[in-house]
Amino acid sequence: MYLHKAPAEARLLQAALELLAERGYRGATTKEVARRAGVSEVTLFRRFGSKEGLFKAALSAFVPQGFLERLPRETAPLEEGLGELLAAYLDLLEAHRALLPKLLSELLRHPELGQGEALPLRTAMGQAVALFRAKQEEGLLRKDEPPEELALAFLGPLFARFLLGEALGVRLPLDPEAYVRGYLEGRYGAR
Amino acid sequence: MYLHKAPAEARLLQAALELLAERGYRGATTKEVARRAGVSEVTLFRRFGSKEGLFKAALSAFVPQGFLERLPRETAPLEEGLGELLAAYLDLLEAHRALLPKLLSELLRHPELGQGEALPLRTAMGQAVALFRAKQEEGLLRKDEPPEELALAFLGPLFARFLLGEALGVRLPLDPEAYVRGYLEGRYGAR
DNA sequence: TGGCATTGCAAGTATGTACTTGCATAAGGC
């Protein structure tokens, strides 16, 4: 196997993410991405086919290695499972603190970028939903709401808290155990 | 005077604002602005000279007629002055609820658009600062902070509240009198 | 050492988009 393959590709993905956040999808040129990655522009097109392919891949790849495997299985006990889910997402948000708000804004403006074959965030949300569904069937969570609602009610405030903190430039400390407890005692968690 | 002058110009400015919010500065093409305004593209360039000129003008003009005149003079009593200031800004935010968050995001990404000769928001902020400075000199506000700080402390939470509400899709009701009282009783307002 | 994969470089093509020019037309004001 050709050893130099990984670095060029990885640098292109990283540069694409940064420029996407800095200048937006239309403002980020392939030439500039290649320059920042220290790679020729031709290589970019040989690897990713098109500008859109590159940015889709970048958005899919920005979820860290091992994130999906780290998510709790449906068989995990309720409270531990939620705790692990929360911890995994907290780490993800922390790892991309500076970029995420602008990336989200670009995703809203260019929905096609989120249509990547297996955008990991989508998969990750699917796994979270599976966990909530399993706990519903075990009778540990209320069944009068679809599991997607339960998952959103759990993760939504987390995103909101994060985005608000970034927008205002403040760090909002979060106690994971208290967050899980608060969810379980709240409206959606009540069984 | 040529009677048809105003409509074409006004429609161009309005279409430019909408497209700026929808697609961003780079994504908004002059052709599309002209089409939406129901005007030929060449008219756009004859009126505003360039794409940048058009969008600068649009950002300057989106402050409603009479807004500046409505701001309180330095001679207004403290509490009434703050109340009028607050009411004027509340109306402005209300008038542009849907557009403002995206416009602000574009302003952050393209600062040159804010460099308009007399961007009214800049002027408006200057008048607010003058009010706070006058009240400082009357001894009604603490003098150990620059008036710009006092103005920001007064208007900042208003903007934050508005942006948060838009981001989360909720309406946060605001009691103007309570807001002014809270400011005057708080840290920055204490004299 | 020979072959394959990966990359760079130089040069191109195609297209979109900002911006221009020339001419004709219509709407007022005087």
Place this chain on the structure above:
DNA sequence: GCCTTATGCAAGTACATACTTGCAATGCCA
């Protein structure tokens, strides 16, 4: 009725940018 002003239309220019092609160089592995 003439002039100014505003506008549209058709056509075109200049440039940036996405994307391609051909060829040579380099690193790796068998």
